[in-house]
Amino acid sequence: MPTRILLEGRPGVGKSTVVRRLAALLLNRRAVGFTTEEIRQGGTRTGFALETVDSGLRAVLAHVDLPGPPRVGRYGVDLGVMERLALPPLRSADPARGELVLIDELGRMELACTAFQDVVRFLFTSEIDIVATVHVKSDPFTDALKRRADIELVQVSRANRDALPEDLAARFDSP
Numbered sequence: 001m002p003t004r005i006l007l008e009g010r011p012g013v014g015k016s017t018v019v020r021r022l023a024a025l026l027l028n029r030r031a032v033g034f035t036t037e038e039i040r041q042g043g044t045r046t047g048f049a050l051e052t053v054d055s056g057l058r059a060v061l062a063h064v065d066l067p068g069p070p071r072v073g074r075y076g077v078d079l080g081v082m083e084r085l086a087l088p089p090l091r092s093a094d095p096a097r098g099e100l101v102l103i104d105e106l107g108r109m110e111l112a113c114t115a116f117q118d119v120v121r122f123l124f125t126s127e128i129d130i131v132a133t134v135h136v137k138s139d140p141f142t143d144a145l146k147r148r149a150d151i152e153l154v155q156v157s158r159a160n161r162d163a164l165p166e167d168l169a170a171r172f173d174s175p
């Protein structure tokens, strides 16, 4: 049975940092997937960049200056970035090669890509290990994942965010 972990936490608590540190700590496993981080200009958040875990490819996923569609809040989302960067490594992820999937995050912008929703549904029925971040806030797609009996829902807090990357790495790296 694969290990499927959802890291849940409030905005800014440190979910992305846990995922990035976990990827850096893994010795015997190859992590594939993506992380997202804020783009800031003059102290104001203007968008989000997406970066692939395995190859470090990076592009602007969402920005106040992008027109969309879709638009999520103040941001126009470039769904082509999901198609070109995020989806290929997820589609070719192979547990037989010792790979595991890291997704940061299962958020509104990413899930605006319906092909991404399809890939995530597939991954959660496959044999691959998964660590994905989710917001506390209710959302039909992530609520359904959180209710599954075969996932572990782990709360990320200021108290455990420093220890979590090593705890998780120990679980995934052990033979």
Ligand SMILES: Nc1ncnc2c1ncn2[C@@H]1O[C@H](COP(=O)(O)OP(=O)(O)OP(=O)(O)O)[C@@H](O)[C@H]1O
Residues within 6 Å of the ligand: 009, 010, 011, 012, 013, 014, 015, 016, 017, 018, 105, 161, 162
């Ligand atoms: N363990 C930590 N120790 C100190 N600072 C941290 C730690 N984890 C995260 N931070 C800081 O907190 C801020 C938010 O971190 P991060 O982006 O990882 O949070 P997040 O939960 O993924 O946020 P969001 O929900 O907005 O995606 C960053 O400035 C980061 O440097």
